[in-house]
Amino acid sequence: MLNAETAAALPQRGSWRSRGAAALSGLTLRQLSLVIPPGRQWGLWTSRQIVARLMDTFGPSLAGTRVEPVDVRTPDGHRVKGEWVWGAGVPRDTSRAIYFVHGSGYVLCSTRTHRRLVSWLSRLTGVGVFSIDYRLAPRHRFPTAADDVRHGWDWLTGHCGIAPDRIVLAGDSxxxxxxxxxxxxxxxxxxxxxxxxxxxxxxxxxLARSRERTRPDPTMRSHHAIRLVDLYCTGTESAHPRLTLDVAGGRPLPPTLIQAGEAEMLAADAIALAEDLRAAGGRAHLQLWPDQVHVFQALPRLIPEAVPAMRVVAAFVTDVLADNAVEQAG
Structure with missing residues (x-):
C-alpha cells in the first residue's frame, strides 16, 4: 500500500492559507447555511450555485481534459448516466478505470461540479475515470442514488468489460x-x-455532533447537513441497513485510503469508518490533515495541502492496481 515515506508526509499544522480559508468559511459559508433553506426551491438552487462557483473558482485546471458523456440503457432497462474523464495526457484506455461517486449530501453536486477534481485524479494516476451522475434529492429519494451507483458499477464491469480488480472506487462525502x-x-x-x-x-x-461540540466545523453545522440528507432519506427509517451501514459486521472491504480534514465534523466519521473496516478484517489507512476543511482536495487554488494529499491518493491508486496486476501474473 503506502510506503513509510508517503505515510509520514502529513504536516503538523495547516498552512496559513488553509487556516485563513477555514476562518473565512466560518464567517461566510457557515453563516449562509443558517439562512438558506435547502427545502425551498430557491434555497436549493442558491446552495447548488454556491458550491458550483467554489469548485470552479478554486478547483484544478481543466486544460487538456477530454470528457465523453454517457447516457445509456442497460439490457435490463436501467439508465446509466455519467461521463468518462481523461486528464491531460492520459490515453483513452478502458482496460482499467477509477469509478468516481461524487458527494453532495445527495442533493447539491453533479459530475460537472466534480469534473475538475476528477480530471486531476485522472492526470495524476494516468487512469481514465468514469464519474456517475446519480439522480439527486429531493426529486429522487432513497434508494435512487444507491441504485444508480449500483447500475453504474454493473455497466462498468459488465458492458464495458473492465475486471473489478482493475478498478479503484473513489468518492467524497x-x-x-x-x-x-x-x-x-x-x-x-x-x-x-x-x-x-x-x-x-x-x-x-x-458522530459529527460529538466532534462538533469540541471543535465546530468551519463550513457547516450538523443540523444544516441533516436537513440536506433528510431530503434524500425522508420516509425511510434511519436503521435501514442501506442507510445505517454495518461495516464492522459486513464483508471485509478492499484496501482503503481515507482522507479527511481534521477541522471538519466528518473527521469523526472517517475515524469510525477506519476502525470498522479493520474490525471487519480489511486494511484501512487513515489520514487526518491538520486544519483542513471538508473535501479540501478539490480546492488546490485555495488550499496548498490539496496537492500533497492528491499525490498520496495517486500513489495509493497506482499501488493497488499494480499489486493486483502482479497477483494476476503470478
Missing part, C-alpha cells in the same frame, strides 16, 4: 456512503482498492 454501501452488497465483486475523501458514514450525524 456522501459519495463515500454510497460507495461503501455498494461494496457491502454480497453479490458485488470488489475493486482493487477504495479512496474516500471526507466520507459521510453516519447519516444521523451523531
Amino acid at each position: 456522501a459519495g463515500g456512503h454510497l460507495g461503501v454501501d455498494l461494496l457491502l452488497q454480497p453479490d458485488v465483486r470488489h475493486p482493487a482498492g477504495v479512496v474516500l475523501m471526507s466520507p459521510l458514514v453516519d447519516l444521523t450525524f451523531t
Whole structure:
C-alpha cells in the first residue's frame, strides 16, 4: 500500500492559507447555511450555485481534459448516466478505470461540479475515470442514488468489460456512503482498492455532533447537513441497513485510503469508518490533515495541502492496481 515515506508526509499544522480559508468559511459559508433553506426551491438552487462557483473558482485546471458523456440503457432497462474523464495526457484506455461517486449530501453536486477534481485524479494516476451522475434529492429519494451507483458499477464491469480488480472506487462525502454501501452488497465483486475523501458514514450525524461540540466545523453545522440528507432519506427509517451501514459486521472491504480534514465534523466519521473496516478484517489507512476543511482536495487554488494529499491518493491508486496486476501474473 503506502510506503513509510508517503505515510509520514502529513504536516503538523495547516498552512496559513488553509487556516485563513477555514476562518473565512466560518464567517461566510457557515453563516449562509443558517439562512438558506435547502427545502425551498430557491434555497436549493442558491446552495447548488454556491458550491458550483467554489469548485470552479478554486478547483484544478481543466486544460487538456477530454470528457465523453454517457447516457445509456442497460439490457435490463436501467439508465446509466455519467461521463468518462481523461486528464491531460492520459490515453483513452478502458482496460482499467477509477469509478468516481461524487458527494453532495445527495442533493447539491453533479459530475460537472466534480469534473475538475476528477480530471486531476485522472492526470495524476494516468487512469481514465468514469464519474456517475446519480439522480439527486429531493426529486429522487432513497434508494435512487444507491441504485444508480449500483447500475453504474454493473455497466462498468459488465458492458464495458473492465475486471473489478482493475478498478479503484473513489468518492467524497456522501459519495463515500454510497460507495461503501455498494461494496457491502454480497453479490458485488470488489475493486482493487477504495479512496474516500471526507466520507459521510453516519447519516444521523451523531458522530459529527460529538466532534462538533469540541471543535465546530468551519463550513457547516450538523443540523444544516441533516436537513440536506433528510431530503434524500425522508420516509425511510434511519436503521435501514442501506442507510445505517454495518461495516464492522459486513464483508471485509478492499484496501482503503481515507482522507479527511481534521477541522471538519466528518473527521469523526472517517475515524469510525477506519476502525470498522479493520474490525471487519480489511486494511484501512487513515489520514487526518491538520486544519483542513471538508473535501479540501478539490480546492488546490485555495488550499496548498490539496496537492500533497492528491499525490498520496495517486500513489495509493497506482499501488493497488499494480499489486493486483502482479497477483494476476503470478
